[in-house]
Amino acid sequence: MHPALQAVITIIVGVGGCVGYFYFSNQFLDRVLYPATGKNAGRNINRANQIRPWLFLFPALFALGLYLAYPVFATLWLSLTDRDQGGAFVGLANYQQMFREPKFWEAMSNNMLWLIVVPAMSTAIGLLAAQLTDRIKWGNIAKSLIFMPMAISFVGAAVIWKLVYDTRPANQEQIGVLNAVWLMFDGGFGSIVFLQIVPALLLAVFAAFLAWLVYQAVRPLVNAEIGHRKAPWWFTPLRLFFAIVAVWLIWLSLGSILSVFSARLPYGQPQTWLTMPFWNSFFLMAVLVWIQTGFAMVILSAAIRGIPEETIEAAVIDGANPFQIFFKIKVPQIMGTIVVVWTTITIVVLKVFDIVFAMTNGQWQTQVLANYMYDKLFRANDWGVGSASAMIIMLLVTPILAWNVYNARKETR
């Protein structure tokens, strides 16, 4: 049979089966089991109404149990057994073996890097896009364009970006945009402007912004404002931690400014972007940021629209400039939504697999946990270590998921 025909039949049977289940089970309940007629009509209606929710929930509960709850426990069990010994129970040996492998720690540290960079970038760019497109006529067109990558599958996006990063020998025409742009630089005046001065300025701005953040974080500790509400005790260590991380980042950016000017760049040679250790992870992250920015923008744009106009007008009368209005009036009011967006993207990032699988397959130090799991489970056929890494991913996702659900519920209340 033709595959397309098969697909159509599957759809008809599947959808028809679902509709049929709800319709006929409902009919059965109302007509046969507890008919709303005769002597006990009232009692029967009450009983039918008590059963009905379970009747309708059953398919979902059953499917989730079969495909979600059961696999969790099965994976947990598999992670404690060894295939080579015929599935014998080996305790935590798989975990010990995994923790000894440098590839696992590479995947772990890469995942942490993804975890920091992608949600931060997606949320920040999404927020910026939402704010900038808020009041302009063609804002909706811009938003549609930014949102469009959401409609592309991760693998599709990976293929697109693989073309962007593509490399051809130096004497051939480059089909990769990045290399094509790169080869335009020849070490002349333009190169100095675009590859040294502009990045240095951007880094300086970034460092200045961080310095401002450090100031904002530390100021209340040194010199508390009168009348502020008393912050919970854990705010102090959090602020200090935040400040230390920011100072470290400032140090890094200042160092980078120096290296931008001291670096000897290989002009005229096409680069294989995806094989540069450390940086290639960022090239992969760009793909996910590209996809998730649209999501962040759409949600945050709705939140920005929901801010009462009068509070902004009151701030204008109070003399706040656009930056102060954005950071002190708008952002705090949509903080709940920002947290939900941030945590939602964080969960996506923890599970990231397709992009790495399709672009580098974890080579050149780009391994991430999900791809590591796939490697172990389906390439090395080692279900023990594969399941153990799956459990690690679940362990990392669960607390963030719980927090995400908590915040999302708080938002909708």
Next chain:
Amino acid sequence: MAGLKLKGLKKSYGAVKVIHGVDLEIEQGEFIVFVGPSGCGKSTLLRMIAGLEDITGGTLEIDGMVVNDVPPSKRGIAMVFQSYALYPHMTVYDNMAFGMRIAGESREEIDRRVRSAASILQLEDYLDRLPKALSGGQRQRVAIGRAICRDPKVFLFDEPLSNLDAALRVATRIEIAKLNESMPDTTMIYVTHDQVEAMTLADRIVVLAGGYIEQVGPPMELYDRPQNLFVAQFIGSPAMNIIPATIEKAGPSAVVTLTGGVSVDTGIAVDDSEKGKTASFGVRPEDLDISTGDDFLFEGTVSIVEALGEVTLLYVHGLTGDDPIIAKVAGHQKNFRGETVRFTAEKSKLHLFDADGKTYRR
């Protein structure tokens, strides 16, 4: 002299003209109320003074300085919004301190001003609360407190009481009146559609309609001597009864014939050239009295009686077709329904308007 001068102030959104050239002078310390039906431009005018709306034409002077292009924060104004517009993520204290912190005031000065505003408005106990933990009246007091902290030359109120329930509205209205008394040098401009607020608070009322000023004056002047039909009907509740009429006899005391044939000697001087023209005859419901004698203004059948306790409203038919004439008579009245009643009114309480709605002055 910290007054306001509005000279030919205009506002249009594209081709749509909203304010058609408003001229108004406001003295320092005056309490001015803008009233008018919805869509008359009163809020727009206030927002133009605040600087939240651009001025399309004309000039706005505050304190003798043209401020058309001065940003809101530099105009020496403070505004209280209908929806309070408190910053929901800041405590009461921070809400009031925000403007001063932006302006870079010293910590001690901020604290002093916030606490003094809080004590005026009895908010001392709520300083560390978030707005969501306050009642509507408390929120509005915080909004007023935030305005006081700005130490403005001009206070702008945009329908500040319309989100409050009836009892709280009265209490807050009295608080605003007290506030006005305690700050005699501060000009206040207040927008409302509620006549009671306008009449009780204002030094002068500005009645607006369709983007034009209809009349400016003290409340009682507007009530006693409306300049035109619109103001006559807008001020007072229930509205003034208007009966179409023809000028029968001009002269120092014009006689008009009402529809229905009744002749009335109005005691209003009308120029001879106006004789025979159509006009509108007006008399307020509260100026009508029940007459038992033969000397009456008109008579009619009472169709509806609304007893409100201190007064009773009578809806009288038989004179002007379908629209009833309303009479407000004092006290509990015996049931007049269905009866024919004669009404009289003092000559000095009668009003007469020409075909364009302009008042014939006494």
